[in-house]
Amino acid sequence: MDSVYVDFLKGMLKPLAATSVVLLAVVLSFTQNLGLEKEMIYSIVRAFLQLSVVGFVLQFIFNQNNGGWIILAYLFMVSVAGYTAGQRAKHVPRGKYIAGASILGGTAITMFFLVLLKIFPFTPRYIIPVAGMMVGNSMTVTGVTMKRLRDDLKTQMSLVETALALGATPRQATHQQIKRSLVIALSPVIDNAKTVGLISLPGAMTGLIMGGASPIEAIQLQIVVMNMLIGASTVSSIASTYLCWPAFFTKAYQLETKVFISE
Structure with a gap:
């Protein structure tokens, strides 16, 4: 020691x-x-x-080298990420819990496929760093999605109320706002994937090269990383819209105005 x-x-x-x-x-x-x-x-x-x-x-x-420690570390990261994303969207009721559940769902599903397809072995040395990257990106995207959705609904309350009055369901009445919030939140992740390697070398790739790995090996890992980040971020952000929009409506399917009063 x-x-x-x-x-x-x-x-x-x-x-x-x-x-x-x-x-x-x-x-x-x-x-x-x-x-x-x-x-x-x-x-x-x-x-x-x-x-x-x-x-x-x-x-x-x-x-x-114990699976229990992997789960414990993963849940700790998700808890911190959920709290941080919830702070960004602090005006969304139960925002921290919604963010945490969304991040957990998006990253867990993505990680399941990565392990199932044997892309990464289920060991702490691989899973914890990979989970950290996914949780971090999902945290940012989820926080932006929730905050943007609430802000858009606030500025377009009359439009949503008109749609509700014409018989639309809450999900139908808020479709455009949900779509806009998802596009804005996910655009940086997608743009980063478009320009990866052209503007700067990503962290995972740079770390491997500096550690002595060949550029080809570094590129292969970075492709996997970009794919998993897009997958986890997309699932997490979409899940957050499904979980948080009911808080914007009453049981009678009317806008919960008190949610949009505070700043």
Whole structure:
């Protein structure tokens, strides 16, 4: 165990040296009167501590090689992601639970197929990093979808109420708003897939190349990553619309106006 800590301390020399770039950003923020110095320092210190702790936790889990630890780590990531996405869509009733359930469903279904097709073995070293990428992207997309849907319904309440008065179901009356929110939320993921490798090399691919893997092997993995991110994000975002739109209506299928009052 002592050797692990020694190796950790030696390995942190380069990351510590890289903080000089952050110090440059702090100085620029100060000279330009941006007022971001404290936030920058807090962010980098927090990231340093979080990643250090996560590194030791993952080392422990990898050594155990137990499926239970995989599930526990996965549920922890989903819980944090659901809370964060719910914060973005804080005016959506039960937003944190809806976001968490949507992220859980989208990533679990995608992961199931990846394991079933033997793309990744069900081991901590593969599943936890892959799950982390999917959960992170699904978190962003789900939060944007829910927030955008609520905002669009608020600005177009009269249009939705007219559709309801003409006999449309809540889902039919909000079809355009749901479609718009999904398109806006998923567009960055799709655009990223279109330009991957042309503008910048993605993290997974860059990590493999820097780790000594051939570019061909790195590309193969990155293709898998892009596919799974699109799949998980799409399922999660669509699930969030099905789960959150009922909160916008009363039992009599009328708009729940109190949901759209707060800002």
